[in-house]
Amino acid sequence: MATTRVSTREAVLAAVRLFAAEGFDGTTMDGIAAATGVSRRSLFRRFGSKEDLLFAEHDELFETVVRYMEASPEPPTATVVAAARLVFQGYVRDPEITVPRYRLVRAHPRLRDREVAMTARYQAAFSRFLAQSTGADRPSLEVEVVAAAVIAAHNHVLRGWLREPGDTRVWDRFDRAMSRVADLAEPLLGGGARREAGRERVLVAVYPSDSDPSDLLRRVSEAVEGDR
Amino acid sequence: MATTRVSTREAVLAAVRLFAAEGFDGTTMDGIAAATGVSRRSLFRRFGSKEDLLFAEHDELFETVVRYMEASPEPPTATVVAAARLVFQGYVRDPEITVPRYRLVRAHPRLRDREVAMTARYQAAFSRFLAQSTGADRPSLEVEVVAAAVIAAHNHVLRGWLREPGDTRVWDRFDRAMSRVADLAEPLLGGGARREAGRERVLVAVYPSDSDPSDLLRRVSEAVEGDR
DNA sequence: CTGGATATGGCATTCGGTGCCAGGGTAGGA
DNA sequence: TCCTACCCTGGCACCGAATGCCATATCCAG
Numbered sequence: 273m274a275t276t277r278v279s280t281r282e283a284v285l286a287a288v289r290l291f292a293a294e295g296f297d298g299t300t301m302d303g304i305a306a307a308t309g310v311s312r313r314s315l316f317r318r319f320g321s322k323e324d325l326l327f328a329e330h331d332e333l334f335e336t337v338v339r340y341m342e343a344s345p346e347p348p349t350a351t352v353v354a355a356a357r358l359v360f361q362g363y364v365r366d367p368e369i370t371v372p373r374y375r376l377v378r379a380h381p382r383l384r385d386r387e388v389a390m391t392a393r394y395q396a397a398f399s400r401f402l403a404q405s406t407g408a409d410r411p412s413l414e415v416e417v418v419a420a421a422v423i424a425a426h427n428h429v430l431r432g433w434l435r436e437p438g439d440t441r442v443w444d445r446f447d448r449a450m451s452r453v454a455d456l457a458e459p460l461l462g463g464g465a466r467r468e469a470g471r472e473r474v475l476v477a478v479y480p481s482d483s484d485p486s487d488l489l490r491r492v493s494e495a496v497e498g499d500r
Numbered sequence: 501m502a503t504t505r506v507s508t509r510e511a512v513l514a515a516v517r518l519f520a521a522e523g524f525d526g527t528t529m530d531g532i533a534a535a536t537g538v539s540r541r542s543l544f545r546r547f548g549s550k551e552d553l554l555f556a557e558h559d560e561l562f563e564t565v566v567r568y569m570e571a572s573p574e575p576p577t578a579t580v581v582a583a584a585r586l587v588f589q590g591y592v593r594d595p596e597i598t599v600p601r602y603r604l605v606r607a608h609p610r611l612r613d614r615e616v617a618m619t620a621r622y623q624a625a626f627s628r629f630l631a632q633s634t635g636a637d638r639p640s641l642e643v644e645v646v647a648a649a650v651i652a653a654h655n656h657v658l659r660g661w662l663r664e665p666g667d668t669r670v671w672d673r674f675d676r677a678m679s680r681v682a683d684l685a686e687p688l689l690g691g692g693a694r695r696e697a698g699r700e701r702v703l704v705a706v707y708p709s710d711s712d713p714s715d716l717l718r719r720v721s722e723a724v725e726g727d728r
Numbered sequence: 729c730t731g732g733a734t735a736t737g738g739c740a741t742t743c744g745g746t747g748c749c750a751g752g753g754t755a756g757g758a
Numbered sequence: 759t760c761c762t763a764c765c766c767t768g769g770c771a772c773c774g775a776a777t778g779c780c781a782t783a784t785c786c787a788g
Contacts (some may be wrong), residue, residue, distance in 0.1 A: 277766090300742090300743065300744085301743080301744070301745090302743090310767090310768095311767065311768045311769075312768085312769095313746095313767075313768055313769070313770095314766080314767055314768070316744085316745065316746080317766085317767080320745090321744075321745075322744070322745095384617075385613060385614065385616075385617035385620075386613065388613075388616055388617050388620040389612075389613035389616050389617065392613075392616040392620075411656075413652075413653060413656045413657075413677055413680065416652045416653075416655070416656045417649045417652045417653060417656075417681065417684070419652070420648040420649055420651065420652035421645045421648055421649055421652075423648065424641075424644045424645045424647070424648035424649075425641060425644075425645060427644070428639075428641045428644045428645075429641075449641055452641065453645065456645070456684070456688075460684075505735090528773095528774065528775085529774080529775070529776090530774090538736090538737095539736065539737045539738075540737085540738095541736075541737055541738070541739095541777095542735080542736055542737070544775085544776065544777080545735085545736080548776095549775075549776075550775070550776095
């Protein structure tokens with residue numbers, strides 16, 4: 273009919289608005305069909321279900337992220353962190369959808385479950401990618417823990433932003449959280465490979481919390497240089 | 501009618517058998533009502549939905565686990581690990597339900613999402629518990645990462661068992677995985693507690709012997725400055 | 729025994745979701 | 759240009775999950 277087919281984003285946006293106005297259960301697919309100009313039947317065909325419609329935008333992002341990982345030349349951990357960054361960006365760049373959706377998700381357990389399922393898909397994709405990039409057929413314990421940690425850190429920062437979308441330091445928070453997790457992942461994944469080569473070293477420092485950081489660094493520096 | 505009301509477990513078991521025989525979508529609530537002797541209307545009242553019925557047993561376990569954590573005298577990390585052990589036991593001790601359910605879950609994305617939602621509830625409960633036991637109002641990044649890691653380890657071992665329920669060394673695997681994660685959690689949480697107490701701090705770094713010393717120092721610097 | 733609270737079952741209705749078929753628009757080949 | 763095969767859309771009918779309403783049964787306290 274209309275030569276321009278309604279885009280996914282337009283449909284999601286219309287649905288989000290209706291949900292916000294009438295409530296999720298109070299909105300029928302007939303209503304969404306009327307609002308978008310797409311027939312009820314076609315809505316189901318394209319988006320599967322009422323819940324899926326709310327997350328359709330996100331599903332497309334998922335595909336993108338998976339393809340990104342497969343094409344990335346970076347080392348595995350860095351690739352996964354970058355992938356998480358893509359996901360995060362997917363939220364931050366489109367607050368018009370993600371913020372009201374977050375309100376819906378908080379209010380409706382069923383929608384919460386649906387969003388949790390999304391992050392679980394990412395976690396599974398991360399696990400699979402890390403596993404395959406180490407040549408394993410199945411994700412190891414370490415790989416799954418790292419994937420879970422990356423997702424947890426992502427969600428932690430994301431929830432903070434969703435509560436206060438105006439926060440300008442989101443990306444700073446995100447990077448800090450990720451480098452924190454990456455440091456955690458390093459000994460788990462990279463360490464595994466190096467352990468076989470028997471080359472890793474361990475540094476342990478115990479110091480009072482009111483130490484002068486620069487003094488501490490000097491001491492660490494001496495320790496590292498000293499026994500090489 | 502019957503003086504003995506049908507137990508949750510009986511209902512779940514009957515439902516699982518029907519699902520296995522007729523498929524999940526091929527089984528109607530009328531069919532389950534007939535098989536259990538409970539009216540269709542009462543099934544919905546007690547279990548909420550067809551999906552929830554499949555996991556009703558598990559929902560009860562969740563309540564138990566939460567109460568257990570609140571009453572546990574052990575330190576936080578040990579309590580969470582013990583809680584995960586309770587969950588694991590919930591699966592292992594009842595293969596008659598959990599194993600066929602796993603087959604259903606693998607085949608039906610919707611059911612998979614529902615199970616993922618269960619583990620997410622546990623993860624959230626663990627996070628909340630760890631946060632409150634450190635006196636925080638909101639779970640910190642570290643707390644959420646630890647909770648995610650515990651859940652990931654639990655699920656990793658669990659999936660292995662679900663694939664081969666006959667495996668007798670499950671508990672050994674479970675304990676190994678958990679101690680692995682607990683070692684990871686120690687510096688993250690224990691360090692946090694000591695930090696608040698204003699006592700000494702511990703820095704642990706694992707690095708390849710051919711690292712660039714200045715790069716190493718930069719990372720140490722970030723770690724020291726980053727969380728003060 | 730009685731009155732009230734609670735659990736159960738039947739009934740009717742809404743609405744999400746699906747299979748089926750018809751119409752229209754498009755690309756590709758003769 | 760015309761025909762055809764194909765795909766996308768919309769309308770229709772139907773199934774079944776889920777809920778509200780009301781009548782009835784069960785149980786417990788008084």
